[in-house]
Amino acid sequence: MRVFNLRRSFYGVRALSDARFDVEQGTITALIGPNGAGKTTAFNCISGVIPPESGSVHFAGTEITGLTPDQINACGVVRTFQIARGFPTLTVLETLLLHGDDQPGERMLTALFSPGQARQREAELLDRAHAVAKRLKLDHVVVNLTDALSGGQKKLLEIGRALMAQPRMILLDEPVAGVNPTLGGEIAERIQQLNEEDGLTFLIVEHDMDVVAQICDPVIVMAEGRTLMQGSFDDIASDARVQDAYLGKRG
Template sequence: MLKVENVVKEFDGFRAVDELSFKIEKNTITGLIGPNGAGKTTTFNIIAGALNLDKGEVYLADQKVNDYPAYQIARLGLARTFQIPRALKKMTVIENLMLVPNGQSGENLFNSWFNRSRVKKEEAANYQKAYQTLEFLELTHLEDELAANLSGGQKKLLEMGRALMADPELILLDEPGAGVNPTLMNKIAENIIKLKERGKTILLIEHNMDLIMNICDKVIVMSDGRYLVEGTPAEIKSNPEVLKAYLGEKTA
């Protein structure tokens, strides 16, 4: 589903991602963990086409997507969430979902003037889809709430909803559990599992080890921009190298 090969990304000579390679199988939940500054978000940005890599390759399915811009990668079925939720605060929850671009003809002035019935139908379909996304997230009661009024956890759920509006095959989640209370955390975990049951593939950055241990099939550990090790949650939990990386010691 996703293959990252020898990827390097430097910021002013500093290697944020250093010869990183890993693979993700279809229809799995994979955790991407590592200490602060390990290069996890940078890796997401490269995969999603938000950052250009300096070296290496990224493949989606079997297609090399290195130089593809973000919108093109999105079209290939990839969606991502951001570490800091990007909901528009002055818009309602449902509006935030309906805003996700999906080639609506209403965006085209010609269509909105001369093809009103088609635009109306598409708006109705878009609303339907947004509402179904809220049903999936169990957030229908917040449909008309301003995004600014949501709790941290609800914002994370909305962020997930915005990613789902694009019907992605591969979903990159950047810290969906950060700042989320335990009740909503369970909901987020359940949603991720439901997505897998629907055939989706999920790559998840997270510092909450319970979430990682409970839902991941496989965990990949990064440290100092590099691939450190991968394994099942149980293997990773008892790996001394991983512990060392988290304690801030240099790993060999």
């Protein structure tokens, strides 16, 4: 993925002034930076939730700037939200099924005109949902209400929702925020496994530097709406500009 010169303001305040970076296919790339640096806004622009004022995003040779979130999902790029948006009254399985990649309208037409095909499609989706649950070790809680899940399980379900769309690249906004270090380590392991075994590319916004150091390479640093630098975790951790950005010194 190539992100070039993204800009976006809110009420005259620049949230993104020049975000530019590449995410190589097959990597787990981190996007870090202090609060308010523009990381979530970059995700919103990349995933079509908020249009950028200028700049471009290319994925696998295709420009996806300005497409709708559904169109971007169909290109193979799916994101999760910093604050998980679930339906508390649905079970884990129902939540996963809800995020299968077909369009409800199409589904209804197929059900009306070719019920056999619709049943087959439903069976496929059910298989996929069970496979995703198993992959994330949520198979023992598939009939539980999402509201009853632990914090860590909710985070995993958020990844599961993304997986249901069978993406090539997943953008994760703070996948371990608010969970204890042991669970955080487990979530990181699941992500690493999906990267190694399924070839999924990840771009991860995360403040937990243990997780970033453990699974992410390279690390991209943003500050005040722009990309500051990119490198290995050790490179960025020892860089004076990055330390200044986190300590709030304004150059």
